[in-house]
Amino acid sequence: MKLGTVEADGTQRVAVALDDTRAVLLAPGTTVAGLIGDWANAGPAVELAAQAGAEEAVPVASLSWLPPLPRPGKIICVALNNSANASRIMSGPGHPATFSKPASSLLGHGRPVRLKKEFGRVHPEPELAVVIGTKGADIPLSRAMDHVFGYTIINDLTSPDMRTEDTFHYRAIHPAKDGGDGIEYVDTWVSYSGRYKGTDGFGPIGPWIVTADEIPDPHDLTVTCVHQGRVITVDSTANLTHKVDGVISFLSGYQTLEPGDIIAMGTALKASASGGAAVQNVNLTRLGGPIEVTISGIGTLSNPVEMP
Amino acid sequence: MKLGTVEADGTQRVAVALDDTRAVLLAPGTTVAGLIGDWANAGPAVELAAQAGAEEAVPVASLSWLPPLPRPGKIICVALNNSANASRIMSGPGHPATFSKPASSLLGHGRPVRLKKEFGRVHPEPELAVVIGTKGADIPLSRAMDHVFGYTIINDLTSPDMRTEDTFHYRAIHPAKDGGDGIEYVDTWVSYSGRYKGTDGFGPIGPWIVTADEIPDPHDLTVTCVHQGRVITVDSTANLTHKVDGVISFLSGYQTLEPGDIIAMGTALKASASGGAAVQNVNLTRLGGPIEVTISGIGTLSNPVEMP
Known part of the structure; x- marks a missing residue:
């Protein structure tokens, strides 16, 4: 349904x-x-x-x-979760790493993404999203899929310019290694995603949720991203590094998953064979829309863009 | 009230x-x-x-x-927002940078923070939190305080070990500078706060919200953090780099603020004159609790800790 x-x-x-x-x-x-x-x-x-x-x-x-769920409790997004990322990662965790988007960033199918000049470059990120059906913590891998209510589409709009702006290079305070009250400084980079992932309109989602019974294998879906009629991305959810069950099981060891929570599985990256552009080339702030994401078995999420 | x-x-x-x-x-x-x-x-x-x-x-x-608001729409946390941070920042934005915590991470006054071994080090971060009363976007600085309903206390528990784990060093895809479909790789660090800030129990908050009429100046409050009866931090909200009105005005240019949204203003850092330990030395996973935050005019938020 x-x-x-x-x-x-x-x-x-x-x-x-x-x-x-x-x-x-x-x-x-x-x-x-x-x-x-x-x-x-x-x-x-x-x-x-x-x-x-x-x-x-x-x-x-x-x-x-x-948005199919206008006010989900949380929207967890898995970062860098496509096999195409692997060769570009010099160091990083072997498990899913996540950030979140606020409910206020979500936008329904057909509604305009309103961009401002100060958002800088904004590009699309086409993704499969999982909708949680039943509450759970410490969910074993073998039971993870029982917690899935269904699937939808999210376009995880991102401003790489705001990401660069909101990155700090600083000396973090760590406790001294002797275990006492002393401290030492450790050269650290931290980036904060509040704006670059959470700005109003950065979460087109929908049009609807397809119940899990209609998606026998969430890792066999084609994800297509089309900008102004031009195919940018054609990828498969087979290329997700961390799979749906693994993500649910791992995350639930840290965060209780609740009915209506949404997990965005990570960007479908593979450039269209005929196109050649990356999603990062599609600067909606300069080019406008419409921007469209289709996932086989789910539907098409399309949004116009209002340029600054 | x-x-x-x-x-x-x-x-x-x-x-x-x-x-x-x-x-x-x-x-x-x-x-x-x-x-x-x-x-x-x-x-x-x-x-x-x-x-x-x-x-x-x-x-x-x-x-x-x-939690005074058990399910806020969003919990926006301002990063590195204390004058004591300034000398440690080698590069970073001149405006507030933020991350968020999910509602599922919140915990009421008196409830136990349940830690697991895999959380690694977990330290307290005592903070003033602003509760939004009326909806707004693009709020001018001069009207920002009209949107404040009141204030509460948040203990922004943080796992620096999970922060280190969930940091990627990678080659980000940027569009080539010629404006065409080409790309180039840019050496980048990104850190993802989903786990290190959003794990269950990482958001003790309360006990209550004090309405704004009782807090004539939110930048003249004393913030005290006490661990197992020992004073760790005594700081003043006067040391916040970005002030309440500036944060509200700036953020509302990107994210619509809604009634019940919470803005955590950043960690009170100044070590107690008599103590000398930093909050980073207080590893709750190893030391246990209770951990207590008091803000003058608001109250005391105290939580026991269940060690792994």
């Missing part, structure tokens, strides 16, 4: 997409977060409601889409 | 602290987030209810405290 959230007459409604072009709106008062929290009961009822409403289905293109 | 959230008989209740030792519980169904959203109307009613309930006030120490 495909579950999204739309705005209709000033209220939020759950939209069940019947296919890529038609959707049924559920009665007001239901939310995607509420459905996820009670899916065992709610799922069959939603299925019936969608079937019953099929004759009144409306065009997907006519709806005003919000 | 001092507003907190407690758990009583399995439900969340708003607690109004009359002073540091006694609190009145409001009727079930009210939440701190709800009150903030409608404070102009709710404030006077809460004041009356607290006065009316004063005779049934209960000891603060008898209550089971939750």
